[in-house]
Amino acid sequence: MQLRDFFSTDAIALDLTTETKDETLRTLVGLFHLDEKSEGILFKMLKRRENLGSTGIGRGIAIPHCRSLVVNRLRVAFGRHTPGLDFKAIDEKPVHYIFLIVAPPLEVSNQYLPVLGKIAQFSKEPDVPEQLAAVTKPEEFLQLLEMKGV
Amino acid sequence: MHEELETLLEMQDLHMQLRALEEGEVRDLESGLFDMGIEEALETLDQKILELQGRLEPRVQDRYRRLISAGNRAVVPVLGGVCYGCFVAVPTSWAAEADPNDKLNVCQNCGRFHYYPT
Numbered sequence: 001m002q003l004r005d006f007f008s009t010d011a012i013a014l015d016l017t018t019e020t021k022d023e024t025l026r027t028l029v030g031l032f033h034l035d036e037k038s039e040g041i042l043f044k045m046l047k048r049r050e051n052l053g054s055t056g057i058g059r060g061i062a063i064p065h066c067r068s069l070v071v072n073r074l075r076v077a078f079g080r081h082t083p084g085l086d087f088k089a090i091d092e093k094p095v096h097y098i099f100l101i102v103a104p105p106l107e108v109s110n111q112y113l114p115v116l117g118k119i120a121q122f123s124k125e126p127d128v129p130e131q132l133a134a135v136t137k138p139e140e141f142l143q144l145l146e147m148k149g150v
Numbered sequence: 151m152h153e154e155l156e157t158l159l160e161m162q163d164l165h166m167q168l169r170a171l172e173e174g175e176v177r178d179l180e181s182g183l184f185d186m187g188i189e190e191a192l193e194t195l196d197q198k199i200l201e202l203q204g205r206l207e208p209r210v211q212d213r214y215r216r217l218i219s220a221g222n223r224a225v226v227p228v229l230g231g232v233c234y235g236c237f238v239a240v241p242t243s244w245a246a247e248a249d250p251n252d253k254l255n256v257c258q259n260c261g262r263f264h265y266y267p268t
Contacts, residue, residue, distance in 0.1 A: 035268045037151040037251075045163050052194060053186035063184075067170070068163045069227060072267040090185055105166050105223065113175060120183050 001111065003118050004145040011077040012138035016098075021087050022047070024079060025064060028100045031077045038070035042102060056089025060096040061123045065116055067103050074103040074111050076119075078141060080132065097132050099123070122150045151251045154210055155225075158263055161202045162225045165218060168195040210254070217262060225263045236260035 011031040018024040022043075029042050045066040049055065056062040077100040084094025099119045103112035122128060125148060135141045170176040171192055180186040203211055217224035226235035228250075233240050238259040247253070255264040 037156070038268055041156065041159055041163075044160065048164065048198070049167070052191040053180070053184055055184055057183060066163070067166050069159055069225060069265050070267065072227060072229065104227070105162070113179065116179065120179075 001114060001118075002146070003115065003122065003150045004142045006074060006076045006111075006115060007078065007142060007145070009138035009142070011075070012141050013077070013079045014135060014138065014141070016079045016081040018081065018085070021050070021085055024081065024085055024098060025050075025100075028064075028077045028079050028098060031100075032071070032075050032102075034070060041070050042066070042068055046100075046102075050088075054088040054090065056087035056091075056095050057120070057123060058089055058091035058093070059123070060084070060089075060093060060129050061099070062087045062089060062095045062097070063099045063101065063116065063119055063123070065101040065112075067105050067112065069105060071102050071104055074101070074107060074115060076101050076115065080135070082133075097123075097129065118150045122148055151249070152254045154206055155251055155254050155263065155265065157202050157205050158210070158214060158225050159265060161199055161214065162218075162223060164195050164199050164202070168192060168199070171195070213256070213261065213263075223262065225265050226257075227267050228264050229267070233257045233260065233262065233264065235262035240264065 013031060016024060016027060018027050025046050026043055029039050045068050046064050049066045055064045079098040081096055084096050087095035089095055101116055131144055135144060171188055177188055181188050214224045226233060228240055231239055231242060235257055236259045250266045257264060
């Protein structure tokens with residue numbers, strides 16, 4: 001399983017200009033092109049998850065995630081916010097890189113947790129924040145995932 | 151989307167979250183990677199589910215509770231005209247409606263609530 005196989009270039013936003021965590025989550029959910037109601041439900045679930053504890057894991061990275069019936073397969077998106085957002089991260093520092101993962105309650109191949117684990121593994125590599133900052137187009141982001149062998 | 155269906159979807163997602171947090175793998179990930187306080191999270195989820203339950207008609211509440219307490223999913227998707235709770239075909243007229251999620255449809259075979267993903 002390769003992480004890059006789960007990302008599509010239209011679900012990668014490298015120039016987020018949102019002002020709040022909520023606005024950012026809504027924007028990233030919007031990359032999945034669901035109907036308005038489904039987007040609302042998904043946003044609500046992600047918010048609920050955030051209320052149980054921030055998904056900002058430190059070093060400028062956050063991994064919001066949830067399962068919901070409104071998606072029929074695992075979906076992932078990536079957003080980069082250069083100025084940085086208050087995400088109530090563990091290290092209390094601004095978040096610049098957001099990996100969004102959503103999956104239906106049941107998946108045939110059960111990829112949700114492995115994908116979450118791989119993104120966490122990728123995020124822990126020392127040079128990843130720096131390399132994510134240097135990416136100029138979605139294809140380069142995919143190449144970075146491939147290069148890191150995740 | 152039917153208001154009660156929206157509530158049911160939310161309740162089921164929360165139930166799934168709650169069940170997952172009671173299991174080893176998710177519990178370890180959430181507490182280890184995300185530093186989540188598990189016991190507090192379980193309590194918060196429980197309370198929210200109860201609050202949402204209050205928004206449902208008593209007969210819908212009963213059905214939901216019955217299905218969930220039997221360890222089943224109460225709301226299941228209909229994909230390709232098939233109920234993903236019991237894998238029996240649903241009446242084609244349901245899916246043919248402009249937005250089948252505008253009604254609260256129940257599977258005639260297994261009794262689960264139906265959701266039509268977009």
